[in-house]
Amino acid sequence: MAVALDYKPVLLAHPGRTTPVSLQEYESEGGYSAWRKALTSMTxxxxxxxxxxxxLRGRGGAGFPTGNKWGFIPKTPGAKYVAVNADESEPGTFKDRELVEVERHRVIEGVALCCFAIxxxxxxxxxxxxxxxxANRLEAAxxxxxAAGLLGRGCxxxxxxxRI
Known part of the structure; x- marks a missing residue:
């Protein structure tokens, strides 16, 4: 039987936290390492x-496989855009606000990786x-x-x- 001590959070890295994770803190925990790896050594x-x-699966109600979703994007020339829905409109879900307020750099890194992948x-x-x-916290992040050169021109x- 599982007990509370065996619990490992899967939705949030900092459950219960209300202050945003800073860029420096996120990077000290390995944040943006996947982004750097993708840009410097992967296609x-x-x-x-x-x-x-x-x-990895989406956090919406369907839990759709993220890699499959990214793989559906045609490899044709032309502009492509990533649209992220942080509306928290799926019935019974309450994770978007927490993610963009506290885990904002995790969201940004995921969005950046998606941009690169497609x-x-x-x-x-x-x-x-x-x-x-x-929204204010996400814009600040x-x-x-x-400013750190992780986003923008020449990431x-x-x-x-x-550009997000």
């Missing part, structure tokens, strides 16, 4: 295959209008990531451009 197809192999340079994150603090010193 977009390799990123998709690694995500498929990981078993060859998109621009992503949009929709946040419910009532979540003003979440995006600005921090841009991590490469030819990859990602």
């Amino acid at each position: 977009p197809d390799q990123v998709v295959e690694e995500v498929k192999a990981s078993g 060859s998109a340079e621009t992503a949009f994150i929709y946040i419910r209008g009532e979540y003003i603090e979440a 995006i600005a921090d990531a841009e 991590v010193g490469t030819q990859v451009n990602v």
